Amino acid sequence: MHELGIVFHIIRSVEEVGRANQVRHIRAVALELGEVSGVVEEYLQDCWKWAAARSAMLDGAQLKVRTIPARTVCEACGEVYPTVQYGRQCPACKSEQTHLVQGNEMMIQEIEVDPESEAVPAADE
Amino acid sequence: MDEVKVLQVKQSVFAANDRQADQLRAQLKKKGIFLLNLMSSPGSGKTTTLKRTIEMLGGEFRIGVMEADIDSDVDARAIAVTGAKAIQLHTGGMCHLDAEMTRQGLEGLDADDVELAILENVGNLVCPAEFDTGAVKNAMILSVPEGHDKPLKYPLMFSVCDVVLVNKMDVMPYFDFDFDQCRAYVQMRNPNAVVIPICARTGEGMGPWIEWLRSQILAWRADDFATEKVEV
Numbered sequence: 307m308h309e310l311g312i313v314f315h316i317i318r319s320v321e322e323v324g325r326a327n328q329v330r331h332i333r334a335v336a337l338e339l340g341e342v343s344g345v346v347e348e349y350l351q352d353c354w355k356w357a358a359a360r361s362a363m364l365d366g367a368q369l370k371v372r373t374i375p376a377r378t379v380c381e382a383c384g385e386v387y388p389t390v391q392y393g394r395q396c397p398a399c400k401s402e403q404t405h406l407v408q409g410n411e412m413m414i415q416e417i418e419v420d421p422e423s424e425a426v427p428a429a430d431e
Numbered sequence: 432m433d434e435v436k437v438l439q440v441k442q443s444v445f446a447a448n449d450r451q452a453d454q455l456r457a458q459l460k461k462k463g464i465f466l467l468n469l470m471s472s473p474g475s476g477k478t479t480t481l482k483r484t485i486e487m488l489g490g491e492f493r494i495g496v497m498e499a500d501i502d503s504d505v506d507a508r509a510i511a512v513t514g515a516k517a518i519q520l521h522t523g524g525m526c527h528l529d530a531e532m533t534r535q536g537l538e539g540l541d542a543d544d545v546e547l548a549i550l551e552n553v554g555n556l557v558c559p560a561e562f563d564t565g566a567v568k569n570a571m572i573l574s575v576p577e578g579h580d581k582p583l584k585y586p587l588m589f590s591v592c593d594v595v596l597v598n599k600m601d602v603m604p605y606f607d608f609d610f611d612q613c614r615a616y617v618q619m620r621n622p623n624a625v626v627i628p629i630c631a632r633t634g635e636g637m638g639p640w641i642e643w644l645r646s647q648i649l650a651w652r653a654d655d656f657a658t659e660k661v662e663v
């Protein structure tokens with residue numbers, strides 16, 4: 307399943323950052339998800355619950371997803387339009403010389419650390 | 432009070448994997464192992480093409496194959512028949528392999544005496560393209576029954592491939608597959624990709640592919656020696 311693979315990568319990255327900062331427990335992870343990133347948020351959340359529960363650092367942590375709308379720019383006339391609605395073809399001039407400007411991102415933005423879990427020596431993994 | 436501390440990360444989900452893939456490539460270079468990542472939809476002929484390829488290389492390189500299969504070991508056994516080293520990677524239902532799984536696979540293959548390692552990725556045109564495995568080159572197979580418009584539908588896959596093998600050329604008469612159109616679509620997405628028509632079932636047309644693979648391996652090795660010389 308696609309979303310499970312993505313979740314494992316998020317967890318691995320977040321644990322890396324957590325270890326580097328001597329964090330014991332994380333309470334939330336903020337993720338930016340593009341509208342055309344190919345990931346279904348509902349499935350992502352299900353996979354997250356399952357996988358986070360198996361990580362000491364992330365057990366019970368919340369995944370906060372912010373959706374980034376997809377926008378395409380037309381190279382012919384400069385129009386910027388919603389990708390999901392119009393696809394590759396510019397609704398203004400009908401050109402197909404267009405490219406995505408935003409909407410395929412999958413960015414881990416920030417981590418919320420449990421206050422009482424800081425300043426613990428690393429390596430109790 | 433309960434003051435939450437926030438750590439800024441601002442890192443792509445793929446960033447950690449990209450780093451691991453670069454590390455793996457550097458290690459492979461030191462050991463002189465050429466890793467090829469082979470991708471395609473399910474059933475387009477990865478295993479059949481690999482068997483032919485191993486036969487046609489005829490012992491020129493010591494070959495090890497890693498078969499990513501969700502559950503069975505059918506493909507690994509098919510490869511083992513050729514005499515090449517083969518192992519099964521258990522993906523646990525995952526839709527792609529990443530650099531870490533590939534590294535573990537190479538360990539399992541006991542790859543140190545292998546010169547050409549080939550990874551048969553999970554049959555899927557989406558995620559394998561997003562996750563760098565650490566391979567030196569990426570190859571993909573598109574088979575005739577899948578249609579010539581696939582480069583338009585899966586642009587990322589075609590943009591990460593160094594070579595596209597169009598397989599099952601023998602069934603061309605039964606499909607409306609337009610080879611020239613397909614090549615044009617591939618080149619729209621990736622002007623550097625080499626497109627080679629093959630028939631893995633009969634071995635027809637496999638010569639240019641074997642040539643391509645051999646020249647890539649030799650060029651990569653020569654490059655290796657060049658860097659060594661600079662360091663001396």
Ligand SMILES: Nc1nc2c(ncn2[C@@H]2O[C@H](COP(=O)(O)OP(=O)(O)OP(=O)(O)O)[C@@H](O)[C@H]2O)c(=O)[nH]1
Binds near residue numbers: 476598
């Ligand atoms: N007609 C024809 N059939 C082929 C050719 N190459 C492979 N096949 C057949 O296609 C089917 C799938 O081939 P495989 O080599 O198992 O494909 P695969 O990509 O490894 O499949 P998975 O590992 O299941 O994703 C088999 O029945 C092959 O015999 C070809 O060139 N022509």
Ligand SMILES: [Mg+2]
Binds near residue numbers: 478479551
């Ligand atoms: Mg196979």
Ligand SMILES: [Zn+2]
Binds near residue numbers: 307308309559
């Ligand atoms: Zn996937």
Ligand SMILES: [Zn+2]
Binds near residue numbers: 381382384399401
């Ligand atoms: Zn326009």
